[in-house]
Amino acid sequence: ESGKVTASPEKNDSEYLSPVTIGGQALTLDFDTGSADLWVFSSSLPAADSSGHTTFDPSKSSTWQAYQGATWQISYGDGSAADGTVGFDAVTIGGVTVSKQAVELATGVSGSFVQDTQNDGLVGLGFSTINTVQPQPQKTFFENVMPSLALPVFTANLDKDASGTYTFGAIDSTQYTGDIHYTPVDSSNGFWEFPSSSYTIAGGSPTPCTTCSPAIADTGTSLMLIDDDIVTAYYAQVSGSSLDQSQGGYIYPCSATLPSFGVAIGADYTATIPGSALTFAELGDGTCFGGVQSNQGQGIQIYGDVLLRNFFAVFDGGAKRFGVATK
Ligand SMILES: O=C(Cc1ccccc1)Nn1cnc2ccccc21
Numbered sequence: 178e179s180g181k182v183t184a185s186p187e188k189n190d191s192e193y194l195s196p197v198t199i200g201g202q203a204l205t206l207d208f209d210t211g212s213a214d215l216w217v218f219s220s221s222l223p224a225a226d227s228s229g230h231t232t233f234d235p236s237k238s239s240t241w242q243a244y245q246g247a248t249w250q251i252s253y254g255d256g257s258a259a260d261g262t263v264g265f266d267a268v269t270i271g272g273v274t275v276s277k278q279a280v281e282l283a284t285g286v287s288g289s290f291v292q293d294t295q296n297d298g299l300v301g302l303g304f305s306t307i308n309t310v311q312p313q314p315q316k317t318f319f320e321n322v323m324p325s326l327a328l329p330v331f332t333a334n335l336d337k338d339a340s341g342t343y344t345f346g347a348i349d350s351t352q353y354t355g356d357i358h359y360t361p362v363d364s365s366n367g368f369w370e371f372p373s374s375s376y377t378i379a380g381g382s383p384t385p386c387t388t389c390s391p392a393i394a395d396t397g398t399s400l401m402l403i404d405d406d407i408v409t410a411y412y413a414q415v416s417g418s419s420l421d422q423s424q425g426g427y428i429y430p431c432s433a434t435l436p437s438f439g440v441a442i443g444a445d446y447t448a449t450i451p452g453s454a455l456t457f458a459e460l461g462d463g464t465c466f467g468g469v470q471s472n473q474g475q476g477i478q479i480y481g482d483v484l485l486r487n488f489f490a491v492f493d494g495g496a497k498r499f500g501v502a503t504k
Pocket of ligand 1: 399
C-alpha cells in the first residue's frame with residue numbers, strides 16, 4: 178500500500194502541517210524526522226493551554242486502549258517541551274492505517290506549542306531509539322507501517338510558501354527531476370544522520386572540511402543550523418550582515434544579495450541552495466533573518482526546512498539511506 182498527504186506551510190515555512198486521523202478524530206500534525214514521538218494535544222490539557230487547538234479526546238474513540246502507567250516527556254533543541262500519558266489507537270495518514278499506534282496524550286505543553294494554534298501535535302519520523310515513552314519506548318508510525326508499504330520509504334516534497342506532499346510507500350517520479358542522490362544513514366543517534374564533509378559558498382568547487390559535524394535531515398526544524406565557522410564565512414560575504422543577539426542570529430538588509438550555499442549530502446553530492454531561497458523571515462524594518470544560522474557548536478548540523486523545501490527528499494527505512502533530487 179501507499180498514501181500521500183498535503184504538507185501546508187505556516188508563516189515563513191517555519192513548519193509544515195498535515196492532516197491525520199486518530200481513532201476517527203481529525204487533527205493537524207507536524208511531521209518531524211528529527212524526533213520519534215507521536216503526541217497530540219489532549220482533552221486532559223488545561224483549557225488555557227489547548228485554546229485554539231483541536232484536541233484528541235480518548236473517551237470519544239471506540240478503539241482507544243490506554244497504556245496503563247506509561248508516561249512520556251520530550252524536550253526539543255529549541256527549548257520547547259511536552260509530556261503526558263500514553264495509549265494505542267488507529268492512526269491513518271493518507272489512507273495508510275496503523276491499527277495499534279502508540280499515541281502520546283499531552284497533559285503538559287510549553288508556551289511555544291500553546292501559541293502555535295495551527296499545530297495539534299507531532300508525528301515523529303525519526304528512529305524509535307529516541308522515543309521517550311517509559312517504561313517501554315514505542316515505535317513510530319513509519320516503523321509500524323513499513324512492512325505493509327509497497328516500498329519501505331517515505332518522501333518529503335516541501336515547497337517554499339506553498340503546499341507540498343508527504344508520501345508513504347512510494348517514490349512518485351512526477352515529483353522530481355534527474356537522479357536521486359543517496360547517502361547511507363547512521364541511525365544510532367535516532368536521526369536520519371549522514372556525513373557532510375564539504376560545503377560551497379557562492380558556487381565553485383566544494384571546500385572539504387574534515388572537522389565538519391555530521392548532519393541530520395530534520396523536517397521539524399525550520400532553519401539550517403550549521404557549524405559556526407562555516408556560518409561566519411557565509412555571512413562575511415553578505416554586506417551589511419551582523420549577528421544580532423536580540424533576534425538570536427544573523428540579520429542583513431533585505432536588499433542584500435545572498436550567495437548560494439551548498440552542503441554535502443554524503444560523499445558524492447552537494448545540495449546547492451540559491452541565495453534567493455536562503456532568507457527565513459522579514460523582520461518588518463527592512464532587515465531580514467537568515468535561513469542559515471549557527472548550531473552553537475552542538476557537534477551536529479541540522480538540515481531543516483530551509484534546505485528540504487528546495488529538494489525532493491527520500492527517507493529509505495529499508496536500505497537505511499537518505500536521498501535528495503532536484504525538482
Ligand atoms: O529543536 C529543534 C531545532 C534545534 C534548535 C536549537 C538546537 C538544536 C535543535 N528542532 N526541532 C525538531 N523537532 C522539533 C519539534 C518541536 C520543536 C523543535 C523541533
